[in-house]
Amino acid sequence: xxxxxxxxxxxxxxxxxxxxxxxxxQQRHPGLQLxxxxxxxxxxxxxxxxxxxxxIDNPFGHGSLRLKERWQLARQLATRGYDSALVLxxxxxxxxxxxxxxxxxxxxxxxxxxxxxxxxxxxxxxxALPLMLERFMQxxxxxxxxxxxxxxxxxxxxTPEQQAQTLATLGMRRPDKIAAFCPxxxxxPAKRWPAAHFAELARLLAAQxxxxxxxxxxxxxSVAEEISQLAPGCCLNLCGTTSLDxxxxxxxxxxxxxxxxxxxxxxxxxxxxxxxALYGSSxxxxxxxxxxxxxxxxxxxxxxxxxxxxxxLGHLDCLNKLMPADVLAACTNWIxx
Numbered sequence: 001x002x003x004x005x006x007x008x009x010x011x012x013x014x015x016x017x018x019x020x021x022x023x024x025x026q027q028r029h030p031g032l033q034l035x036x037x038x039x040x041x042x043x044x045x046x047x048x049x050x051x052x053x054x055x056i057d058n059p060f061g062h063g064s065l066r067l068k069e070r071w072q073l074a075r076q077l078a079t080r081g082y083d084s085a086l087v088l089x090x091x092x093x094x095x096x097x098x099x100x101x102x103x104x105x106x107x108x109x110x111x112x113x114x115x116x117x118x119x120x121x122x123x124x125x126x127x128a129l130p131l132m133l134e135r136f137m138q139x140x141x142x143x144x145x146x147x148x149x150x151x152x153x154x155x156x157x158x159t160p161e162q163q164a165q166t167l168a169t170l171g172m173r174r175p176d177k178i179a180a181f182c183p184x185x186x187x188x189p190a191k192r193w194p195a196a197h198f199a200e201l202a203r204l205l206a207a208q209x210x211x212x213x214x215x216x217x218x219x220x221x222s223v224a225e226e227i228s229q230l231a232p233g234c235c236l237n238l239c240g241t242t243s244l245d246x247x248x249x250x251x252x253x254x255x256x257x258x259x260x261x262x263x264x265x266x267x268x269x270x271x272x273x274x275x276x277a278l279y280g281s282s283x284x285x286x287x288x289x290x291x292x293x294x295x296x297x298x299x300x301x302x303x304x305x306x307x308x309x310x311x312x313l314g315h316l317d318c319l320n321k322l323m324p325a326d327v328l329a330a331c332t333n334w335i336x337x
Contacts, residue, residue, distance in 0.1 A: 001025065001028075001029045001032055001083060001084050001105075002029070002031065002032060002033070002083055003032070003033045003035075003081055003082050003083055003084075004025065004032060004033070004034050004035070004082060004083065004084040004085065004086060005035050005036070005077065005080075005082045005084070005085045005086070005098065005103065006022065006034060006035070006036040006037065006085075007058075007086065007087040007088055007089065007094050007095075007098060007108075008036050008037060008038035008039070008042060008046065008058070008088060009042070009088050009089050010039050010042065010061075010062065010089065011186075011263060012041070012042050012045055012244070012263030012264075012266065012267070013262065013263040013265065013266040013287060014088070014132065014287075015038070015042045015045055015046065016045055016154045016156065016263070016266040016267065016269075017132050017133050017136060017266065017287065017290065018088055018136045019049050019155060019156070019270070020133065020136070020137060020151060020152045020153065020154055021086075021136045021137050021139060021140055022034055022049060022051060022052065023050070023051065023152060023155075024140045024148075024152075025086075025140055026051045028140065032051075033053050034051055034053055035052075035053045035054045035055070035080075035082075036052055036053075036054075036055050036056065037056045037097065038055055038057075038058050039057075039058050039059075039061070040057055040059075041244070043055045043057070044243065044244035044245045044248070045244065045248070045267070045270075047245065048156040048157045048158065048248055049155075049156065049157070050155070050157060056077070059073075060093070065093060070093075070096050070097050070100060073097060074097045074098075074099075074100030074101040075100070075101070077098075077103075078100075078101040078102050078103075082098075082101070083103070083104055083105060084103065084105040084106075084107060085098035085101075085103040085105070085106045085107065086107045086108065086139050087106060087107065087108035087118060088108070088136060088139075090109055090111035090112065091111070091112055092112040092113060092114055095114045095117035095118055096117065098117075099116075099117040105119065106118050106119050106120065107120040107122075107139055108120075108121070108139065109121070109122045109124050109139075110123055110124070111124075120143060121143060122138055122139060122141075122143050123143070129147070130285060130286065131286060131287070131288070132286055132287050133151060133154075133290060134147060134151065137151055153269070153270075153290040153291060154266065154269065154290055155270055155272075156248060156267065156270040156271050158248055158249050158252035162249050163249045163250075163252060163253050165249075166242075166245075166246045166249040166250060167249075167250075167253075169246070170241075170242065172250075174253055175211045177209050177210040177211065177255055178210065178211055178212075178213055178253060178254040178255050179202075179205050179211070179212045179213070179254065179255060179256060179257075179258065179331075180212075180213050180214075180215060180250070180254035180256070180257040180259075180273070181198055181201075181202070181212050181214045181215070181224075181227070181235075181257075181258050181259070182214075182215050182216060182257065182259035182264040182265060182268070183195065183198050183214060183216060183220060183223050183224055183227060183239075183260065184216035184217060184219065184220030184223065184224075184239070184260065184262060184264075185260040185261060185262045186219075186262065186263065187282070187309060188308070188309025188310060189309065189310055189311075189316075190280055190281035190306070190308050190310055190311050190316065190318075190319075191261050191279075191280055191281055191282055192223070192260050192280075192319070193260055193278045193280070193319050193322065194316075194319060194320060195223050195226040195227045195230065196230060197319075197320075197322070197323070197324050197327075198227045198231075198258075199226075199227045199230030199234075200230075200231075200324040201258065201324040201327055201328060202227065202231035202234040202235050203231045203234055204324060204325075204328050205234070205328070205335075206231070206233070206234040208335060210255075210335075211234070211235075211236060212231070212234055212235045213235075213236050213250060213254065214227060214228070214235055214236065214237045214238055214239055215238055215239060215242070215247050215264055216238075216239035216240070216264065217239065217240060218239065218240030219240075220239040220240070221237065221239040221240040221241075223239075224237040224238075224239040225237055238250065247264065247267070248267055248271060251264065251267055251268050251273060252271040252272075252273065254273055255273075255274075255335075256273060256274040256275060256276070256331055256334040256335075257273050257274070257275040257276070258275070258276050258327060258331070259276070259277055259278065260277075260278055260280075261277060261278070261279050261280075261282045261284075265289050266287075266289065266290070268289070268291075269289040269290050269291035269293075269294055270290075270291075272291070272293070273293070274293040274294075274331075274333075274334045275289060275291065275293065275294050275295070276295045276296075276297060276327055276330045277289045277294060277295070278297050278298075278319065278322060278327070279296060279297065279298040279305070279318075280298075280304065280305075280316065280319040280322075281304060281305055281306050281307060281308055281309075281318065282305050282307060283298075283305040283307075284296050297322060297326065297327060297330055298318075299317075299318055299321060299322055301318050301321075303317070303318070304318040305318075
Protein backbone atom coordinates (compact mmCIF):
# COMPACT_ATOMS: atom_id res chain seq x y z
CA UNK A 1 0.00 0.00 0.00
CA UNK A 2 1.60 3.25 -1.12
CA UNK A 3 -1.30 5.60 -1.94
CA UNK A 4 -4.69 5.03 -0.37
CA UNK A 5 -8.04 6.80 -0.28
CA UNK A 6 -10.23 6.77 2.81
CA UNK A 7 -13.98 6.92 2.24
CA UNK A 8 -14.81 8.71 5.46
CA UNK A 9 -17.99 8.42 7.54
CA UNK A 10 -20.64 11.15 7.51
CA UNK A 11 -20.58 11.67 11.28
CA UNK A 12 -17.95 13.64 13.20
CA UNK A 13 -17.69 11.12 16.03
CA UNK A 14 -17.34 8.16 13.66
CA UNK A 15 -14.59 9.94 11.75
CA UNK A 16 -12.68 10.65 14.95
CA UNK A 17 -12.94 6.99 15.97
CA UNK A 18 -11.28 6.04 12.67
CA UNK A 19 -8.10 8.01 13.44
CA UNK A 20 -6.28 5.05 15.07
CA UNK A 21 -6.86 3.07 11.85
CA UNK A 22 -5.13 5.80 9.86
CA UNK A 23 -2.19 5.80 12.29
CA UNK A 24 -1.84 2.02 12.11
CA UNK A 25 -1.89 2.02 8.31
CA GLN A 26 0.90 4.57 8.22
CA GLN A 27 2.88 2.65 10.82
CA ARG A 28 2.67 -0.51 8.75
CA HIS A 29 3.26 1.19 5.40
CA PRO A 30 6.01 3.81 5.84
CA GLY A 31 5.66 6.65 3.35
CA LEU A 32 1.97 5.90 2.71
CA GLN A 33 0.07 8.82 1.20
CA LEU A 34 -3.36 8.77 2.81
CA UNK A 35 -6.05 11.02 1.35
CA UNK A 36 -9.70 11.21 2.40
CA UNK A 37 -12.99 11.64 0.56
CA UNK A 38 -15.21 13.24 3.17
CA UNK A 39 -18.28 15.44 3.65
CA UNK A 40 -17.26 19.04 4.25
CA UNK A 41 -18.67 19.04 7.78
CA UNK A 42 -16.23 16.32 8.94
CA UNK A 43 -13.21 17.75 7.08
CA UNK A 44 -12.12 19.92 10.06
CA UNK A 45 -11.44 16.90 12.29
CA UNK A 46 -9.53 15.18 9.48
CA UNK A 47 -7.36 18.29 9.21
CA UNK A 48 -6.44 17.78 12.86
CA UNK A 49 -5.14 14.24 12.28
CA UNK A 50 -1.45 13.61 11.71
CA UNK A 51 -0.61 12.08 8.37
CA UNK A 52 -3.80 12.88 6.47
CA UNK A 53 -2.96 14.33 3.07
CA UNK A 54 -5.51 15.87 0.74
CA UNK A 55 -9.14 16.02 1.84
CA ILE A 56 -11.48 15.76 -1.15
CA ASP A 57 -15.02 17.05 -0.78
CA ASN A 58 -17.70 14.36 -0.88
CA PRO A 59 -20.86 16.27 -1.89
CA PHE A 60 -23.28 13.35 -1.65
CA GLY A 61 -25.54 13.49 1.40
CA HIS A 62 -27.56 10.77 3.07
CA GLY A 63 -29.95 9.09 0.66
CA SER A 64 -28.53 10.87 -2.38
CA LEU A 65 -27.67 8.45 -5.22
CA ARG A 66 -26.84 10.83 -8.12
CA LEU A 67 -25.08 8.15 -10.14
CA LYS A 68 -23.92 10.48 -12.91
CA GLU A 69 -22.23 12.86 -10.48
CA ARG A 70 -20.63 9.97 -8.58
CA TRP A 71 -19.26 8.61 -11.86
CA GLN A 72 -17.84 12.01 -12.79
CA LEU A 73 -16.08 12.39 -9.41
CA ALA A 74 -14.80 8.82 -9.67
CA ARG A 75 -13.26 9.49 -13.07
CA GLN A 76 -11.38 12.46 -11.59
CA LEU A 77 -10.10 10.26 -8.77
CA ALA A 78 -9.05 7.57 -11.26
CA THR A 79 -6.21 9.82 -12.45
CA ARG A 80 -4.65 10.04 -8.97
CA GLY A 81 -3.17 6.55 -8.89
CA TYR A 82 -4.67 5.18 -5.69
CA ASP A 83 -3.79 1.52 -5.19
CA SER A 84 -6.19 1.03 -2.27
CA ALA A 85 -9.44 2.41 -0.90
CA LEU A 86 -10.77 1.82 2.59
CA VAL A 87 -14.54 2.17 2.65
CA LEU A 88 -15.50 2.92 6.25
CA UNK A 89 -19.30 3.28 5.93
CA UNK A 90 -21.20 0.04 5.32
CA UNK A 91 -23.62 1.40 2.75
CA UNK A 92 -23.78 0.40 -0.91
CA UNK A 93 -23.54 4.03 -2.04
CA UNK A 94 -20.28 4.61 -0.17
CA UNK A 95 -18.60 1.84 -2.18
CA UNK A 96 -19.62 3.13 -5.61
CA UNK A 97 -17.01 5.85 -6.15
CA UNK A 98 -13.89 3.74 -5.46
CA UNK A 99 -15.30 1.02 -7.70
CA UNK A 100 -16.14 3.49 -10.47
CA UNK A 101 -12.61 4.92 -10.09
CA UNK A 102 -11.10 1.49 -10.72
CA UNK A 103 -9.06 1.50 -7.50
CA UNK A 104 -7.56 -2.01 -7.44
CA UNK A 105 -7.97 -2.90 -3.73
CA UNK A 106 -11.28 -1.86 -2.21
CA UNK A 107 -11.35 -2.76 1.48
CA UNK A 108 -14.42 -2.84 3.72
CA UNK A 109 -17.01 -4.95 5.47
CA UNK A 110 -19.51 -6.93 3.48
CA UNK A 111 -22.84 -5.11 3.63
CA UNK A 112 -25.80 -4.05 1.53
CA UNK A 113 -24.91 -6.52 -1.29
CA UNK A 114 -21.51 -4.92 -1.93
CA UNK A 115 -19.83 -8.09 -3.17
CA UNK A 116 -19.06 -6.65 -6.60
CA UNK A 117 -17.81 -3.37 -5.16
CA UNK A 118 -15.65 -4.46 -2.20
CA UNK A 119 -12.98 -6.96 -3.23
CA UNK A 120 -11.08 -7.27 0.06
CA UNK A 121 -14.05 -8.15 2.21
CA UNK A 122 -14.18 -8.44 5.98
CA UNK A 123 -17.07 -10.32 7.55
CA UNK A 124 -18.26 -8.75 10.78
CA UNK A 125 -18.53 -10.75 14.00
CA UNK A 126 -20.27 -8.25 16.30
CA UNK A 127 -19.42 -10.26 19.43
CA ALA A 128 -15.71 -10.33 18.60
CA LEU A 129 -15.70 -6.64 17.62
CA PRO A 130 -18.32 -4.87 19.75
CA LEU A 131 -16.80 -1.38 19.43
CA MET A 132 -16.81 0.78 16.34
CA LEU A 133 -13.12 1.49 16.99
CA GLU A 134 -12.40 -2.23 16.76
CA ARG A 135 -14.33 -2.57 13.52
CA PHE A 136 -12.43 0.26 11.90
CA MET A 137 -9.10 -1.13 13.13
CA GLN A 138 -9.91 -4.55 11.69
CA UNK A 139 -9.69 -3.03 8.20
CA UNK A 140 -5.91 -2.75 8.65
CA UNK A 141 -5.71 -6.55 8.93
CA UNK A 142 -5.92 -9.27 6.31
CA UNK A 143 -9.53 -10.53 6.19
CA UNK A 144 -9.93 -13.26 8.79
CA UNK A 145 -6.81 -12.27 10.75
CA UNK A 146 -6.97 -11.50 14.45
CA UNK A 147 -7.05 -7.83 15.33
CA UNK A 148 -3.73 -6.65 16.74
CA UNK A 149 -4.04 -5.26 20.24
CA UNK A 150 -3.70 -3.09 22.27
CA UNK A 151 -5.72 -0.47 20.39
CA UNK A 152 -4.70 3.18 20.57
CA UNK A 153 -7.24 5.89 21.27
CA UNK A 154 -8.03 8.68 18.79
CA UNK A 155 -5.90 11.82 18.83
CA UNK A 156 -6.72 15.25 17.40
CA UNK A 157 -4.04 17.91 17.23
CA UNK A 158 -4.51 21.25 18.96
CA THR A 159 -1.28 23.11 19.58
CA PRO A 160 -0.80 26.11 21.88
CA GLU A 161 -0.22 28.19 18.74
CA GLN A 162 -3.51 27.06 17.21
CA GLN A 163 -5.33 27.76 20.47
CA ALA A 164 -3.83 31.25 20.74
CA GLN A 165 -4.78 31.99 17.13
CA THR A 166 -8.36 30.85 17.73
CA LEU A 167 -8.67 33.06 20.83
CA ALA A 168 -7.26 36.02 18.90
CA THR A 169 -9.53 35.46 15.90
CA LEU A 170 -12.61 35.31 18.12
CA GLY A 171 -11.49 38.22 20.30
CA MET A 172 -11.56 36.05 23.41
CA ARG A 173 -9.34 35.54 26.42
CA ARG A 174 -9.05 32.40 28.49
CA PRO A 175 -10.57 32.76 31.95
CA ASP A 176 -8.85 31.13 34.91
CA LYS A 177 -11.27 28.21 35.00
CA ILE A 178 -13.31 26.79 32.12
CA ALA A 179 -15.95 24.07 32.13
CA ALA A 180 -17.00 23.15 28.60
CA PHE A 181 -20.61 22.07 28.06
CA CYS A 182 -21.79 20.32 24.89
CA PRO A 183 -25.59 20.37 25.32
CA UNK A 184 -26.58 19.24 21.83
CA UNK A 185 -26.90 15.82 20.19
CA UNK A 186 -27.56 15.60 16.47
CA UNK A 187 -29.57 12.38 16.69
CA UNK A 188 -32.44 13.78 18.75
CA PRO A 189 -33.89 15.06 22.05
CA ALA A 190 -33.69 11.67 23.79
CA LYS A 191 -29.90 12.07 23.90
CA ARG A 192 -29.96 15.58 25.42
CA TRP A 193 -29.65 16.25 29.13
CA PRO A 194 -32.26 18.89 30.07
CA ALA A 195 -31.33 22.55 29.72
CA ALA A 196 -32.48 23.21 33.29
CA HIS A 197 -30.01 20.59 34.57
CA PHE A 198 -27.15 22.10 32.58
CA ALA A 199 -28.09 25.50 33.99
CA GLU A 200 -28.11 24.23 37.58
CA LEU A 201 -24.69 22.66 37.03
CA ALA A 202 -23.44 25.96 35.56
CA ARG A 203 -24.60 27.82 38.68
CA LEU A 204 -22.87 25.27 40.94
CA LEU A 205 -19.64 25.59 38.98
CA ALA A 206 -19.82 29.37 38.79
CA ALA A 207 -19.89 29.43 42.59
CA GLN A 208 -16.48 27.77 42.42
CA UNK A 209 -15.08 30.27 39.92
CA UNK A 210 -15.77 28.53 36.62
CA UNK A 211 -17.03 30.08 33.42
CA UNK A 212 -19.05 27.61 31.36
CA UNK A 213 -18.43 27.67 27.62
CA UNK A 214 -21.25 26.12 25.58
CA UNK A 215 -20.36 24.42 22.30
CA UNK A 216 -22.45 23.08 19.44
CA UNK A 217 -23.83 23.72 15.99
CA UNK A 218 -26.25 26.49 15.01
CA UNK A 219 -29.05 24.00 15.76
CA UNK A 220 -27.93 23.97 19.39
CA UNK A 221 -27.90 27.77 19.80
CA SER A 222 -31.44 27.99 21.17
CA VAL A 223 -30.98 25.33 23.86
CA ALA A 224 -27.64 26.91 24.81
CA GLU A 225 -29.38 30.28 25.05
CA GLU A 226 -31.98 28.74 27.34
CA ILE A 227 -29.18 27.44 29.58
CA SER A 228 -27.53 30.87 29.59
CA GLN A 229 -30.77 32.61 30.56
CA LEU A 230 -31.44 30.10 33.36
CA ALA A 231 -27.90 30.65 34.68
CA PRO A 232 -27.34 34.39 34.13
CA GLY A 233 -23.72 35.48 34.06
CA CYS A 234 -22.41 31.92 34.23
CA CYS A 235 -22.21 30.92 30.56
CA LEU A 236 -20.79 31.94 27.23
CA ASN A 237 -22.93 30.62 24.38
CA LEU A 238 -20.62 29.68 21.50
CA CYS A 239 -23.04 27.38 19.69
CA GLY A 240 -23.04 28.27 16.02
CA THR A 241 -20.53 31.09 16.46
CA THR A 242 -17.36 29.02 16.07
CA SER A 243 -16.16 26.78 13.28
CA LEU A 244 -15.50 23.15 14.17
CA ASP A 245 -11.75 23.86 13.97
CA UNK A 246 -12.17 26.64 16.53
CA UNK A 247 -14.34 24.47 18.77
CA UNK A 248 -11.58 21.84 18.81
CA UNK A 249 -9.11 24.43 20.09
CA UNK A 250 -11.44 25.96 22.66
CA UNK A 251 -12.48 22.57 24.03
CA UNK A 252 -8.79 21.69 24.27
CA UNK A 253 -8.33 24.80 26.46
CA UNK A 254 -11.01 23.74 28.93
CA UNK A 255 -10.38 22.18 32.34
CA UNK A 256 -13.05 19.53 31.81
CA UNK A 257 -16.07 18.81 29.63
CA UNK A 258 -19.67 17.78 30.35
CA UNK A 259 -21.37 16.44 27.27
CA UNK A 260 -24.14 14.37 25.81
CA UNK A 261 -23.39 11.39 23.58
CA UNK A 262 -22.38 13.46 20.54
CA UNK A 263 -19.61 14.22 18.09
CA UNK A 264 -18.17 16.84 20.45
CA UNK A 265 -17.91 14.16 23.14
CA UNK A 266 -15.43 12.41 20.85
CA UNK A 267 -13.63 15.70 20.17
CA UNK A 268 -13.17 16.22 23.92
CA UNK A 269 -11.78 12.70 24.35
CA UNK A 270 -9.44 13.04 21.37
CA UNK A 271 -7.90 16.32 22.61
CA UNK A 272 -7.25 14.72 25.98
CA UNK A 273 -9.70 16.61 28.16
CA UNK A 274 -11.29 15.03 31.22
CA UNK A 275 -14.97 14.54 30.52
CA UNK A 276 -18.27 13.34 31.91
CA ALA A 277 -20.47 11.77 29.23
CA LEU A 278 -24.22 11.66 29.89
CA TYR A 279 -26.14 8.78 28.30
CA GLY A 280 -29.90 8.50 27.97
CA SER A 281 -31.50 6.75 25.00
CA SER A 282 -28.18 5.49 23.65
CA UNK A 283 -25.59 3.07 24.99
CA UNK A 284 -21.85 3.44 25.60
CA UNK A 285 -21.41 -0.16 24.49
CA UNK A 286 -20.66 0.68 20.82
CA UNK A 287 -19.24 4.21 20.65
CA UNK A 288 -18.06 5.23 24.13
CA UNK A 289 -15.74 8.19 24.70
CA UNK A 290 -12.28 6.73 24.12
CA UNK A 291 -10.18 8.18 26.90
CA UNK A 292 -8.72 7.11 30.22
CA UNK A 293 -10.12 10.38 31.63
CA UNK A 294 -13.74 9.76 30.61
CA UNK A 295 -16.52 9.04 33.09
CA UNK A 296 -19.84 7.74 31.87
CA UNK A 297 -23.06 8.49 33.73
CA UNK A 298 -26.00 6.30 32.79
CA UNK A 299 -28.96 5.46 35.05
CA UNK A 300 -29.45 2.11 33.28
CA UNK A 301 -33.23 2.17 33.61
CA UNK A 302 -35.26 -0.80 32.42
CA UNK A 303 -36.51 1.24 29.46
CA UNK A 304 -33.06 2.28 28.26
CA UNK A 305 -31.27 2.22 25.98
CA UNK A 306 -34.18 2.53 23.57
CA UNK A 307 -32.15 4.16 20.74
CA UNK A 308 -35.10 6.43 19.89
CA UNK A 309 -34.89 10.07 18.85
CA UNK A 310 -37.72 10.96 21.25
CA UNK A 311 -38.68 9.21 24.46
CA UNK A 312 -41.37 6.65 23.47
CA LEU A 313 -42.81 6.79 27.02
CA GLY A 314 -42.94 10.58 27.13
CA HIS A 315 -41.05 11.05 30.41
CA LEU A 316 -37.32 10.95 29.49
CA ASP A 317 -36.55 9.63 32.97
CA CYS A 318 -33.16 8.34 31.78
CA LEU A 319 -31.95 11.96 31.62
CA ASN A 320 -34.44 13.91 33.73
CA LYS A 321 -33.55 11.80 36.79
CA LEU A 322 -29.81 12.23 36.23
CA MET A 323 -29.37 15.13 38.61
CA PRO A 324 -26.87 18.02 38.44
CA ALA A 325 -25.47 17.10 41.86
CA ASP A 326 -24.58 13.65 40.50
CA VAL A 327 -22.77 15.19 37.54
CA LEU A 328 -20.96 17.66 39.79
CA ALA A 329 -19.78 14.75 41.96
CA ALA A 330 -18.40 13.03 38.87
CA CYS A 331 -16.37 16.18 38.12
CA THR A 332 -14.98 16.50 41.66
CA ASN A 333 -11.42 15.33 40.99
CA TRP A 334 -11.00 17.91 38.22
CA ILE A 335 -12.48 20.91 40.02
CA UNK A 336 -9.98 23.46 41.31
CA UNK A 337 -11.17 24.85 44.58
